[in-house]
Amino acid sequence: MSGPGDAGIPLLKRHGARVLIAGGGGTGAALAWDLALRGLDVVLAERGEFTSGTTGRHHGQLHCGARYAVGDRSVARECMAETLILRRIIPQAIEYNGGVFVALTDDEAEYADTFLSACLESGIPAREHPPAVARSWEPAINPAAKRTVWVPDGTIDAYRLPLSFLAGAAGLGARLWSFTELESVELSSGRAVSATLRGPDGKRHAESFDALVNAAGAWAGQVGKLAGLDIGITPAPGAMVAVRGRLSDMVVSRLAPPGDGDIIVPQRGLSIIGSTQSRAESPDGILPRPEDVAFLLSRADELVPGFSSAPVHAAWAAARPLAGRAATDAEGRAISRDFQVLDHAADGVRGMFTLIGGKATVLRAMAEKAADAVCAHLGIAEPCRTAELRLPSWRRMFPGMEGRARL
Numbered sequence: 289m290s291g292p293g294d295a296g297i298p299l300l301k302r303h304g305a306r307v308l309i310a311g312g313g314g315t316g317a318a319l320a321w322d323l324a325l326r327g328l329d330v331v332l333a334e335r336g337e338f339t340s341g342t343t344g345r346h347h348g349q350l351h352c353g354a355r356y357a358v359g360d361r362s363v364a365r366e367c368m369a370e371t372l373i374l375r376r377i378i379p380q381a382i383e384y385n386g387g388v389f390v391a392l393t394d395d396e397a398e399y400a401d402t403f404l405s406a407c408l409e410s411g412i413p414a415r416e417h418p419p420a421v422a423r424s425w426e427p428a429i430n431p432a433a434k435r436t437v438w439v440p441d442g443t444i445d446a447y448r449l450p451l452s453f454l455a456g457a458a459g460l461g462a463r464l465w466s467f468t469e470l471e472s473v474e475l476s477s478g479r480a481v482s483a484t485l486r487g488p489d490g491k492r493h494a495e496s497f498d499a500l501v502n503a504a505g506a507w508a509g510q511v512g513k514l515a516g517l518d519i520g521i522t523p524a525p526g527a528m529v530a531v532r533g534r535l536s537d538m539v540v541s542r543l544a545p546p547g548d549g550d551i552i553v554p555q556r557g558l559s560i561i562g563s564t565q566s567r568a569e570s571p572d573g574i575l576p577r578p579e580d581v582a583f584l585l586s587r588a589d590e591l592v593p594g595f596s597s598a599p600v601h602a603a604w605a606a607a608r609p610l611a612g613r614a615a616t617d618a619e620g621r622a623i624s625r626d627f628q629v630l631d632h633a634a635d636g637v638r639g640m641f642t643l644i645g646g647k648a649t650v651l652r653a654m655a656e657k658a659a660d661a662v663c664a665h666l667g668i669a670e671p672c673r674t675a676e677l678r679l680p681s682w683r684r685m686f687p688g689m690e691g692r693a694r695l
């Protein structure tokens with residue numbers, strides 16, 4: 289495996305086409321890298337700091353797909369495939385610590401058979417081990433566990449993963465602008481042709497493009513409105529609580545259909561329990577409610593006894609960009625965790641696309657599908673290479689960091 293700039297990477301064929309990406313979370317970052325590798329002129333505008341949206345506030349789980357296997361085999365398969373790719377292309381942002389699903393009730397113990405066969409059918413090498421064996425690898429899990437299943441879950445560094453994609457794109461000439469908001473989209477004869485961007489100094493400028501991708505996550509509905517579009521998206525906030533101390537080294541999950549407060553992720557020297565799910569009109573200003581914090585801590589105690597005795601480090605919330613409309617929380621839960629690439633030519637706006645849904649684990653696959661759609665629209669036949677090329681260090685985003693790291 290090689291990285292950009294290494295000998296052996298074919299020189300890029302430069303295409304004149306310019307793509308503007310709105311949103312500098314993981315999705316926009318992975319897309320910038322993919323399109324830059326295909327030789328396009330990429331401009332990315334992020335209204336805050338890079339990763340300041342949902343990406344910088346998620347749970348940090350590298351999902352092998354086991355959580356989704358019973359309900360949605362194709363999402364589970366995709367997660368498994370992408371974890372293998374991410375572990376290869378960006379090992380520096382992945383802690384491959386493994387996960388253990390724990391059945392605590394009779395119902396959960398019964399569910400374990402359905403869970404195991406769904407995992408295996410989805411290509412996830414889940415293995416049941418007696419609880420005593422599981423506790424020998426992960427002593428933190430509840431001694432009352434009735435059944436325990438190992439899965440290839442892991443932990444993601446939520447910042448360094450997207451920053452590495454951005455570093456790769458920047459190295460290929462992409463222009464990446466933080467604190468730059470897309471304020472309006474100008475149309476000409478049913479085609480999106482330019483946008484007004486407001487930069488960090490408050491000054492506005494017009495940026496023309498051949499294609500615009502709305503990668504604004506839970507804000508995608510608001511960005512769509514700038515072009516007169518009504519995008520089917522549900523911002524779905526979830527709360528998380530981090531306590532001090534690495535109480536488990538593995539990701540510990542409840543062996544039950546996906547619900548609230550059922551995953552503990554070790555993240556550096558912290559342990560994070562999450563999450564909840566509700567709906568919000570706007571993803572801005574979302575805060576965890578005190579009852580969410582109390583609920584999450586009590587659920588964490590069931591998986592890892594004593595969790596709530598550790599000092600609380602932080603409680604926060606972020607909004608999932610669910611692809612679909614939900615009128616109730618229950619409808620929100622029923623929306624697939626799959627992603628969608630919307631070509632707004634179907635809505636009367638040519639040259640504009642929206643990429644929503646999915647999860648951080650599948651950001652590369654999301655970008656691949658969106659880049660395929662953009663390239664097809666532009667008549668450019670360049671294959672995706674992001675699954676093969678190793679990403680550069682996130683340090684390349686910050687001039688001087690590479691040298692300092694060697695001091």
Ligand SMILES: Cc1cc2nc3c(=O)[nH]c(=O)nc-3n(C[C@H](O)[C@H](O)[C@H](O)COP(=O)(O)OP(=O)(O)OC[C@H]3O[C@@H](n4cnc5c(N)ncnc54)[C@H](O)[C@@H]3O)c2cc1C
Nearest residue numbers: 311313315335341342343346347349470505526647648649
């Ligand atoms: C509680 C919770 C836990 C999660 N846990 C996990 C997990 O453990 N593992 C996992 O794989 N996934 C997880 N996810 C899902 C994952 O966080 C998201 O799918 C992913 O971060 C979305 O990335 P994004 O780039 O699409 O959106 P974002 O990161 O939100 O990026 C969109 C960006 O667009 C910017 N923006 C908005 N409007 C404009 C504008 N007008 N102009 C310019 N920029 C704009 C925003 O500032 C934002 O930075 C979790 C999500 C939640 C809510």
